[in-house]
Amino acid sequence: xxxxxxxxxxxxxxxxxxxxxxxxxxxxxxxxxxxxxxxxxxxxxxxxxxxxxxxxxxxxxxxxxxxxxxxxxxxxxxxxxxxxxxxxxxxxxxxxxxxxxxxxxxxxxxxxxxxxxxxxxxxxxxxxxxxxxxxxxxxxxxxxxxxxxxxxxxxxxxxxxxxxxxxxxxxxxxxxxxxxxxxxxxxxxxxxxxxxxxxxxx
Numbered sequence: 001x002x003x004x005x006x007x008x009x010x011x012x013x014x015x016x017x018x019x020x021x022x023x024x025x026x027x028x029x030x031x032x033x034x035x036x037x038x039x040x041x042x043x044x045x046x047x048x049x050x051x052x053x054x055x056x057x058x059x060x061x062x063x064x065x066x067x068x069x070x071x072x073x074x075x076x077x078x079x080x081x082x083x084x085x086x087x088x089x090x091x092x093x094x095x096x097x098x099x100x101x102x103x104x105x106x107x108x109x110x111x112x113x114x115x116x117x118x119x120x121x122x123x124x125x126x127x128x129x130x131x132x133x134x135x136x137x138x139x140x141x142x143x144x145x146x147x148x149x150x151x152x153x154x155x156x157x158x159x160x161x162x163x164x165x166x167x168x169x170x171x172x173x174x175x176x177x178x179x180x181x182x183x184x185x186x187x188x189x190x191x192x193x194x195x196x197x198x199x200x201x202x
Contacts, residue, residue: 125156
């Protein structure tokens with residue numbers, strides 16, 4: 001009986017995982033020697049361009065905006081955030097797996113990723129070419145990045161969010177991403193560099 005239904009169970013499991021966004025999306029990126037919780041100087045840079053007025057103007061980026069923490073309690077919601085996309089606040093006790101997503105993940109969970117020191121990259125209104133460019137940039141150094149579409153974003157373009165800080169760009173910016181990696185990644189107040197508690201409600 002078990003053997004007879006085993007193939008069917010595998011097919012159903014595979015279908016469920018695909019529907020949930022498996023593969024590259026929604027899964028932990030195991031990476032290689034270039035993807036570890038080390039200083040950015042030891043990793044493959046996304047860009048060698050400096051983060052300055054010239055590159056910000058080129059990519060239509062704001063300078064980094066910093067905010068006061070709006071709290072970090074683990075609650076069941078509903079969740080209301082002062083910034084859009086959010087950069088802090090009460091949130092769900094379970095963070096999402098970091099990685100590249102093709103569907104929007106709940107703010108309540110994603111804010112927990114920010115608390116863990118992850119960079120959450122949300123986008124809206126990009127052309128297919130721009131979206132591909134954004135994902136390719138993220139793949140260069142994907143550790144603790146969570147990339148996803150988000151229709152609630154106030155403007156078309158890309159928002160690079162970390163705990164209590166954010167950069168907006170009109171288009172994907174490798175310079176902005178490299179800056180956020182160097183200055184802000186793994187700077188959250190509840191840091192798990194080895195992801196030992198990812199998805200466990202820590």
